[in-house]
Amino acid sequence: MTDLRSFTPREIVSELDRYIVGQRDAKRAVAIALRNRWRRQQVPEELREEIAPKNIIMIGPTGVGKTEIARRLARLAQAPFIKVEASKFTEVGYVGRDVESILRDLTDLAVQMLTEEEKQAVMAKADELAEERVLDCLLPPLPAPGFAPPLADPAAGAGERKAPLQADPGETREKLRRMLRQGHLDDREIDVELAENGAGHTLSVFTPQGVEEMGVQFKDLLGGLLPKRTRKRRVKVPAAMAAIAAEEAARLVDMDRVRELAIQRVEQAGIVFVDEIDKVAAGAATGRSGPDVSREGVQRDLLPIVEGSTVQTKHGPVRTDHILFIAAGAFHVAKPSDLIPELQGRFPIRVELSSLNQDDFVRILTEPANSLVRQYKALLATEGVSIEFADDGVRTIAEIAASVNERTENIGARRLHTVIEKLLDDVSFEAPDRGGTSLSIDEHFVRSQLGDLVEDEDLSRYIL
Numbered sequence: 001m002t003d004l005r006s007f008t009p010r011e012i013v014s015e016l017d018r019y020i021v022g023q024r025d026a027k028r029a030v031a032i033a034l035r036n037r038w039r040r041q042q043v044p045e046e047l048r049e050e051i052a053p054k055n056i057i058m059i060g061p062t063g064v065g066k067t068e069i070a071r072r073l074a075r076l077a078q079a080p081f082i083k084v085e086a087s088k089f090t091e092v093g094y095v096g097r098d099v100e101s102i103l104r105d106l107t108d109l110a111v112q113m114l115t116e117e118e119k120q121a122v123m124a125k126a127d128e129l130a131e132e133r134v135l136d137c138l139l140p141p142l143p144a145p146g147f148a149p150p151l152a153d154p155a156a157g158a159g160e161r162k163a164p165l166q167a168d169p170g171e172t173r174e175k176l177r178r179m180l181r182q183g184h185l186d187d188r189e190i191d192v193e194l195a196e197n198g199a200g201h202t203l204s205v206f207t208p209q210g211v212e213e214m215g216v217q218f219k220d221l222l223g224g225l226l227p228k229r230t231r232k233r234r235v236k237v238p239a240a241m242a243a244i245a246a247e248e249a250a251r252l253v254d255m256d257r258v259r260e261l262a263i264q265r266v267e268q269a270g271i272v273f274v275d276e277i278d279k280v281a282a283g284a285a286t287g288r289s290g291p292d293v294s295r296e297g298v299q300r301d302l303l304p305i306v307e308g309s310t311v312q313t314k315h316g317p318v319r320t321d322h323i324l325f326i327a328a329g330a331f332h333v334a335k336p337s338d339l340i341p342e343l344q345g346r347f348p349i350r351v352e353l354s355s356l357n358q359d360d361f362v363r364i365l366t367e368p369a370n371s372l373v374r375q376y377k378a379l380l381a382t383e384g385v386s387i388e389f390a391d392d393g394v395r396t397i398a399e400i401a402a403s404v405n406e407r408t409e410n411i412g413a414r415r416l417h418t419v420i421e422k423l424l425d426d427v428s429f430e431a432p433d434r435g436g437t438s439l440s441i442d443e444h445f446v447r448s449q450l451g452d453l454v455e456d457e458d459l460s461r462y463i464l
Contacts, residue, residue: 006038012076019072019370020065021363026351029056030073033324033349037077037269040322052321055306055346057277057336058328060353063412066328070273079269080110080262086327087279089298099301103311103318106270110262111315118258119249126249131180133244134237137190138176185237192240195247196229259315270323274302278329281338299340306346356412361398364413365389372420380427384435387427390442397423397446400454422463423449 007015012031013024020027033054040051058066067083074081082105089099119126179185235243280298305311308321327347336350356364365373366389373389380387401415423446427439439445453463 007034007076009035012073015076016069016072019368020068021360021367022356023060023065023069023353026058026060026066026069026353029349029351030069030326034073034077037324041268049321052308053324054349055325056327056349056351057347058326058351058353059331059336060328061330061332061355061410061412063410063414064353064356065413066353067273067275070271070326070328074271077269077271079271080106080113080266081271081273082106082109083273083275085276086274086298086302087276089280089301099298099305100311102272102305103266103320104313106272106323107262107266107313107315107318110266110270111259114258114262114265115253115255118253119246122249122252123245126245126252127241129248130241130244131177133192133248134180134190134240135173135176137192137240138180138185138188139173180237188237189234190237190240191232191234192244193230193232194243196231263313263316263318266323267319268322272323272325274325274327276329277327277339278331278334281329281331281334281336296340299343303340303342303346306343355410356402358395358398358402361401361413361416362394364416365394365398372416376420376424380424380431383431384437385427385431386438387424388438388440390440392443393441393446396443400446400450403454418463419450422453 009028009031012034013027016027016031033056036051036054040048043051058069060066071081071083082102084102176185280296305320306325308319310317310319312318325347336344336347339347365371373394377387377389397416397419401419404419405411405415423441426449427434
């Protein structure tokens with residue numbers, strides 16, 4: 001059974017609040033969905049298989065936090081997560097990706113995730129092995145037991161051996177070990193034999209749409225038949241330790257166990273975020289032909305994945321019965337009711353995300369742990385330029401972003417990126433020549449940089 005981190009819904013919402021402003025209903029919905037996974041693991045096994053996840057549809061304009069909520073949720077749960085766009089898939093027979101590739105990609109991500117976790121678990125042993133290999137490079141291995149050094153002179157007596165020219169190799173090795181651990185050998189360069197990572201052999205396999213997995217397996221089969229190549233490199237001791245430890249950790253990992261755990265984690269904790277679900281609903285609703293003819297087909301291809309089926313991957317079969325699906329779309333033209341009834345029934349929870357206003361933008365700029373204000377201060381600090389965002393400056397930036405969103409296309413919080421990037425364009429360009437200076441981003445500075453641009457609606461439409 002996969003261990004899920006047992007956060008309470010209140011703790012999950014609190015954690016999401018650190019990165020996403022507002023959207024309380026959506027946060028509550030995903031928090032309950034995540035907690036229900038933990039609850040399901042606690043019920044008797046015969047009932048556990050019967051409890052299906054309550055998939056979610058998020059309805060809201062672009063840039064209000066739909067994708068970020070799902071991504072942060074997956075990171076919080078340490079769950080395999082993949083984001084796909086429904087418009088990139090088409091039913092079999094049309095150009096596009098096979099919907100089953102969603103599960104293949106998700107399983108690949110889970111295998112990578114578990115591999116890294118297993119490497120961390122064996123890193124202590126890998127470090128020991130790396131230390132021995134580095135010592136072997138610094139000092140040849142000790143002679144085998146019972147080995148007798150050569151006589152000093154053939155004419156000498158049998159008991160007259162040549163006096164050693166150096167200290168006992170065992171003592172020397174231990175002395176080197178202490179020096180290595182204390183960092184006294186960090187400047188020394190040594191020759192180490194390291195495996196090449198995918199270098200030397202390039203293999204491309206092209207297969208028709210719908211049989212991608214066959215091409216992957218064929219490529220893996222041929223790749224396994226080719227000999228692994230090694231290359232001697234001259235590097236400093238710390239770099240050699242790190243490279244050898246990584247190589248030894250990879251050897252210590254049991255990949256069969258990793259694949260088994262990865263599949264289990266995908267089945268019990270995987271999260272699939274299907275964006276632009278409204279783009280495949282419009283054709284079904286309007287009855288148009290031409291480019292929209294395959295939209296209902298995409299829904300019907302998605303249906304068995306969401307309902308619960310078994311998908312073959314190169315790591316083994318993966319069941320989708322308990323994977324959490326979160327769909328999202330703006331639904332400007334289409335409505336959730338325009339999806340085929342079978343698919344609607346598989347997304348019982350619907351939450352609407354509100355558009356962002358000026359007050360939300362102020363909070364987005366200052367409150368989250370990864371706010372744009374903190375990001376730009378840190379970026380320019382690397383050049384020795386200190387910038388401070390005054391409160392009136394932040395409010396003016398938020399006002400301009402909200403105003404441009406109202407007059408042009410509403411792209412939500414993404415408008416803040418374009419506004420601040422334009423605002424700090426000169427500062428960013430000249431930063432290498434302005435080291436040691438400081439700058440206050442107040443209302444006067446913001447309006448002097450962006451005032452004329454914002455007033456010219458035609459210009460702001462293209463630049464902001």
